[in-house]
Amino acid sequence: MKGDSMEDQAGKNPQIIGFACSFCTFKASEMAGSLRMKYPEGVRLIQVPCSSRVDPAFVIKSIFEGADAAFVAGCHPGDCHFIKGNYFTRRKIAALKEMFDAFSMKEKLRLFWVSAAEARRFVEKVTAMYDEIKDAKDAGKTN
Amino acid sequence: MKTGIFICHCGHNIIHTVDVKKVRDYFSKFPNVTVSSDYPFVCSEPGQDMIRENIEKEGLDRVIIASCTPSLHQELFKDLLKKAALNPFLLRRVGIREHCSWVGDDVEKNTEKAIRLIKAGLYAAAHYVPLEEKRVDVTKSALIIGGGVSGLSAALFLSRMGMHVYLVEREARLGGHVRTLKNIWPIRQDGEAVIGQMEAELQAGENVEIFTSTSIGSFEGSFGNYEATLDTPTGERKITAGGVIVAIGFSPFDARVKPELGYGRDERIMTTVDFEAKADSIELPAHPRVAILHCVGSRDEQIGKPYCSRVCCINALRVGEAIKERYKDAYVESFYMDVRAHPRGGEEFFEDTREKGVLFTRGNIAEIIPGPKGLLVCGEDTLLAEPFEREFDLAVLSIGMSPPVDNQLISSLLKITLDKDKFFLEAHVKLRPFDTAVKGIFIAGTCSGPKDMEEAINHGRASAVKLFGFLNLGYAFVDPFIAMVDVKRCSGCRMCEKACVAKAIKYDDVQRIARVEEAACMGCGLCNSTCPSSAIGLKGYVDTMIDDEIGALVEAI
Numbered sequence: 001m002k003g004d005s006m007e008d009q010a011g012k013n014p015q016i017i018g019f020a021c022s023f024c025t026f027k028a029s030e031m032a033g034s035l036r037m038k039y040p041e042g043v044r045l046i047q048v049p050c051s052s053r054v055d056p057a058f059v060i061k062s063i064f065e066g067a068d069a070a071f072v073a074g075c076h077p078g079d080c081h082f083i084k085g086n087y088f089t090r091r092k093i094a095a096l097k098e099m100f101d102a103f104s105m106k107e108k109l110r111l112f113w114v115s116a117a118e119a120r121r122f123v124e125k126v127t128a129m130y131d132e133i134k135d136a137k138d139a140g141k142t143n
Numbered sequence: 144m145k146t147g148i149f150i151c152h153c154g155h156n157i158i159h160t161v162d163v164k165k166v167r168d169y170f171s172k173f174p175n176v177t178v179s180s181d182y183p184f185v186c187s188e189p190g191q192d193m194i195r196e197n198i199e200k201e202g203l204d205r206v207i208i209a210s211c212t213p214s215l216h217q218e219l220f221k222d223l224l225k226k227a228a229l230n231p232f233l234l235r236r237v238g239i240r241e242h243c244s245w246v247g248d249d250v251e252k253n254t255e256k257a258i259r260l261i262k263a264g265l266y267a268a269a270h271y272v273p274l275e276e277k278r279v280d281v282t283k284s285a286l287i288i289g290g291g292v293s294g295l296s297a298a299l300f301l302s303r304m305g306m307h308v309y310l311v312e313r314e315a316r317l318g319g320h321v322r323t324l325k326n327i328w329p330i331r332q333d334g335e336a337v338i339g340q341m342e343a344e345l346q347a348g349e350n351v352e353i354f355t356s357t358s359i360g361s362f363e364g365s366f367g368n369y370e371a372t373l374d375t376p377t378g379e380r381k382i383t384a385g386g387v388i389v390a391i392g393f394s395p396f397d398a399r400v401k402p403e404l405g406y407g408r409d410e411r412i413m414t415t416v417d418f419e420a421k422a423d424s425i426e427l428p429a430h431p432r433v434a435i436l437h438c439v440g441s442r443d444e445q446i447g448k449p450y451c452s453r454v455c456c457i458n459a460l461r462v463g464e465a466i467k468e469r470y471k472d473a474y475v476e477s478f479y480m481d482v483r484a485h486p487r488g489g490e491e492f493f494e495d496t497r498e499k500g501v502l503f504t505r506g507n508i509a510e511i512i513p514g515p516k517g518l519l520v521c522g523e524d525t526l527l528a529e530p531f532e533r534e535f536d537l538a539v540l541s542i543g544m545s546p547p548v549d550n551q552l553i554s555s556l557l558k559i560t561l562d563k564d565k566f567f568l569e570a571h572v573k574l575r576p577f578d579t580a581v582k583g584i585f586i587a588g589t590c591s592g593p594k595d596m597e598e599a600i601n602h603g604r605a606s607a608v609k610l611f612g613f614l615n616l617g618y619a620f621v622d623p624f625i626a627m628v629d630v631k632r633c634s635g636c637r638m639c640e641k642a643c644v645a646k647a648i649k650y651d652d653v654q655r656i657a658r659v660e661e662a663a664c665m666g667c668g669l670c671n672s673t674c675p676s677s678a679i680g681l682k683g684y685v686d687t688m689i690d691d692e693i694g695a696l697v698e699a700i
Contacts, residue, residue, distance in 0.1 A: 015696070015697050017693060017696055017697065021581055023560075024560070027214075027560075027580065029241070029242060030212045030214065030238070030242075032246065033212065033238075033240065033241025033242055033245040033246050034241060034245070034572075036245050036246075037246065038246055038247060038248065038661070039246055039247075040247075041243075041249065041252040041256045041388045041555070043246045043256070044256065044260065044263075045242060045260060045529075046212070046263070046689060046692050046696070048684060048686060048689070048692065049505075049624065049666055049667055049668050049681070050667035050668055050669065052667055052668065052669040052672060053667065053668030053669065053671060053672055053681065053684060054672060055671070055686065055689075057673035057686075058690070058693060061693050062693050062697070063692055065694050065697045065698065066697045066698070067693075067697045068498055078555070079358045079554075079555075080665075081558050081580075081581075082644055082645075083644045084644045084666035085389050085644065085667050088642065088673070089156055092672070105279065110264045113563055115560060115561075115566055116559065117560060117562040117563050117568050118563065118579060123685075127246055128276060129246075136456070
């Protein structure tokens, strides 16, 4: 029994898990909140010290547990607080994406960069992702 | 395990869109939750007392506070746990305000999201272990980058309070832009005098070292002991500073970015900065006609400068006043969008200038071109909605503030963030306007956004006060979130050693396993996600904890 037991699986809104680095994306999400920007409730964040902390296994686990999609977000390349962490993230997620592609679920994983100042970008990115997942889901393409 | 869950209403900020009672009741049924309660303001004195009483009475060993975002009030709640004789790392903060109640409007959906977020916190906290913060000594010295008016005021305060100050200035002289100003409104003093006074006191101080014509070569370390290399004219100098204040100021907007205004092609078109420098030598006819353009390089989306520069309206008024004082019969016309004479007394100054005969026309200027007897200023009167074309002998562009030229360099050296306009970003716009996200690094003056002189001085002094508070303590605690090796699992493949950016992992040749040098570890967790056998873990963010958080966010509720 994954997700809400009450509702019919087909009509259910997507659930997206985001891994957000403490120094950039999580800060941007805090700012988005302070500015009362709106984004779908289905987007939920897990704070990690650096995007490089995200083990590909976490992403797979998210999908396993019933999330419709997952994203990894960190500082822009070159801006990593830990100097080179996000370069490692980029490589790892690129490899993971190929694997997702092989299982025809490329759209379930996204990687993007959002700096601490880019609250609007954060909201745009997660909302666009949510909408696309929702559209695909409603059209019966996934699940 | 005895967990206490405390849910904050935050006035109406959270309770407005989250059914707090429902959330509270949901968690009260959990077997390992001893207390589940809600309170209007958990950060208030009575709120804190309530939590403390509960910890002591019920013997709680995990505390979950669902309120504002974790980075706000974190120290306050950590102290609260310490006072209740509980290790502060058994606290979990859940941001149900910034990440839930403020970003959605639907009460039902928000309540569900709040439950999931708190549940993730509850599951995660089960993996928490008491951690010890490492105490480091703090060097009682400050590095101040930028010798403009805000850097000087910060340096003055810190030196008076007995801190050792290293003041670094890129130019040959201190004082920045303020030194070039004359007859500064409203104090009616020259910049030279203002700076001279500050400089004299600084130079008399025994605990001040001033480096002019100097740049920062390298920068590393952490709060309490930042190590920087200064490239001085007499060679390299290595210094250790407890904290840093970045006060690198602004750069004047380059009016050439707007070619239609003709700046740089005609000597009769000048900026307020040029006017300041050569006001005395400008030759004008007996009855000069002068145009003053407001908002050049400000409030202009097309060139990527949507912000108001705050000083240019007053500067434009100063130009108008200066011309009117020298030539009583001058025809001076100011073209403005809105006159934002915001400092105290600014509105009166605007009225004064008007009474002295400066004309104000609300208009957009399309272009400035050479005319038969002067400069043709063409534009649109936005009140009459009519185009106009008038001839002038001089056009003064009141330019705005652009980010400092070294912003990218300092940002990447010090690892501090720039905002969307490329000024430095503060940690919180209202609650921590002087701090950056990096502990011990503060920003002061116009490098964090346009400010007038008074604001820049105050900003510098305020940053200095904040830094002084940290430095004077003499010690600091370092987050204990560092990597640890599970010796039994480690296969000695050395992948973590290769990945570690901080070079904190050393291979033990004898036992053939990896070892972490705790002092060097930055706590990013890269090794953790690199290790193929999960033998290295980041304290506070272990694999099993994040796995359980993932589960909580999607499982059935």
